[in-house]
Amino acid sequence: MAYLRKRGKNYFVRFNYRGKEYEKSCRTTQKAVADVILKEIESRVARKSFKIEELDEPKQKFMDDFIPEYLTYSQTNKSPRTVEIDTGALVKFRKLQGNIPLDSITPQMIEGFKAELLKTKSQTTVNITLRSLQAAMEKAVQWGYVGSNRFREVRQIRTPEGNEPFMQTKEIRKLFKVIEPGVYRSFISTALYTGMRVTEICNLKWEDVDFDHHKIHVKNTNGFSTKSKKDRTIPLHPRVKVTLKGIERNGSPFIFLKETGEIMDKDLMNKVFKRYCKRAGLDERYHFHTLRHTFASHLAIKGVSLYFIQKMLGHQSIETTARIYAHRQPEPLLDAVKQLRF
Numbered sequence: 001m002a003y004l005r006k007r008g009k010n011y012f013v014r015f016n017y018r019g020k021e022y023e024k025s026c027r028t029t030q031k032a033v034a035d036v037i038l039k040e041i042e043s044r045v046a047r048k049s050f051k052i053e054e055l056d057e058p059k060q061k062f063m064d065d066f067i068p069e070y071l072t073y074s075q076t077n078k079s080p081r082t083v084e085i086d087t088g089a090l091v092k093f094r095k096l097q098g099n100i101p102l103d104s105i106t107p108q109m110i111e112g113f114k115a116e117l118l119k120t121k122s123q124t125t126v127n128i129t130l131r132s133l134q135a136a137m138e139k140a141v142q143w144g145y146v147g148s149n150r151f152r153e154v155r156q157i158r159t160p161e162g163n164e165p166f167m168q169t170k171e172i173r174k175l176f177k178v179i180e181p182g183v184y185r186s187f188i189s190t191a192l193y194t195g196m197r198v199t200e201i202c203n204l205k206w207e208d209v210d211f212d213h214h215k216i217h218v219k220n221t222n223g224f225s226t227k228s229k230k231d232r233t234i235p236l237h238p239r240v241k242v243t244l245k246g247i248e249r250n251g252s253p254f255i256f257l258k259e260t261g262e263i264m265d266k267d268l269m270n271k272v273f274k275r276y277c278k279r280a281g282l283d284e285r286y287h288f289h290t291l292r293h294t295f296a297s298h299l300a301i302k303g304v305s306l307y308f309i310q311k312m313l314g315h316q317s318i319e320t321t322a323r324i325y326a327h328r329q330p331e332p333l334l335d336a337v338k339q340l341r342f
Contacts, residue, residue, distance in 0.1 A: 002042045004034055013038050017045055030103050032147025060101040061145040063094045070136050079225050081199065082132075089132035092117070102137070102146045107153045114154065122285070123157045124164060130156055164324070165285050166297040178279045184272050186243045187256050187264065188291065193237040195295035195313055198266045198288050200226060205253045209236065209244060216240075218314065226314060234312045296321075300328040 002015035004026075011026040011034035024041065026034040067090045074086045096113055097105075110130075117126045134151035141149050167175070172192065179185045190201055194216060203224040208217045214236040220226055247255060256264040266288075273288045296309050306329070310321040 002038055002045065004031070004038055013041050015041055015045060028103065030147035033103060036144070060103060061140070062099050062101050063090075063097070064099045066102060066140060066145065067091075067094060070139060073139065079227055079229060081227055085128060085132050086136065089129045090136060092129065093133055102140050105137070105146075105150050107150055110151060110154045114157075127156045130154065164293050165283060165290060166294040167282070167286065167290060171280075171282055172294070174280045175276060175282060179276050183247075183256060183264070184269075184276075186247060187269060188273060188276075189243050190240050191288070191291040192295060193240045194234055195292050196234070197227065197292060198269055199224070201256060202264045202266055202269070204255050206249065206255055207253065209255070211236070211241060211245070214241065228314050228316050230314065230316075232311065232314045293324075296325055297328050300325040301330075303330050
């Protein structure tokens with residue numbers, strides 16, 4: 001019979017083998033790891049064949065071994081955008097903490113990482129990074145590499161609803177004053193009037209635009225998938241229709257191309273947009289995704305149903321849309337009450 005006992009911070013296994021009692025240090029503070037050692041000892045005792053010195057703590061899993069293993073899982077089961085987030089989160093954590101064993105991660109270490117990120121990243125970005133790392137460590141628990149997910153012990157940053165900035169009408173006009181005619185202007189205009197994500201516009205094909213019925217079909221293909229992995233249809237704004245009809249077709253199925261003839265690159269568009277914002281003297285927090293928030297925020301301000309906004313943005317749940325945009329809608333309750341006539 002074997003059992004665990006804790007002495008100081010570490011766990012020990014007490015067991016009897018061939019009439020003699022032994023106590024073996026597990027050399028770990030993690031009970032889940034100690035349980036693995038306990039079961040191994042019980043198994044060997046039952047077989048009556050092992051050397052005491054062979055009993056040792058299971059080999060630790062280090063970051064450099066775990067990262068490629070987890071990213072392979074991520075690439076198989078998640079969208080390209082989520083894989084990108086997972087990659088960035090793990091690389092950042094590894095860069096700051098080094099090639100450490102997974103079971104050495106502590107809440108204090110995570111808090112330090114969070115504080116370091118906040119020096120250069122927004123609260124929203126930091127929360128996304130923490131959620132990604134929490135999901136990775138959850139998988140590490142399932143795979144038996146660690147006994148518990150220490151990221152669950154660290155709170156995310158509480159952000160006020162609607163914390164993400166959006167552009168006012170006068171700012172939009174200032175922006176377009178500094179953007180010269182061409183593919184960048186067309187790309188940014190399309191984003192502003194459709195709320196599409198940058199990768200969705202990069203992968204937009206001529207066949208996806210129904211000029212006759214004023215619709216744009218955002219599709220999943222073999223080479224591209226939306227964040228929700230679901231197709232959706234959004235209205236083709238008259239200005240976008242004019243914009244797209246003005247783009248010369250050069251035989252490529254894709255609408256937006258770089259000067260080299262290759263499909264437009266999201267990183268390039270992010271840099272280009274930031275450059276134009278700086279030139280126009282706009283808020284330095286603005287980034288390309290701000291155009292999506294601007295699209296949805298102005299619809300909400302004009303009283304458009306959150307249900308319709310959800311469908312156009314491609315959110316998986318109405319709760320997500322409501323959490324971000326409900327407070328920007330006109331107050332509907334007072335108008336509803338005024339309809340009563342007793």
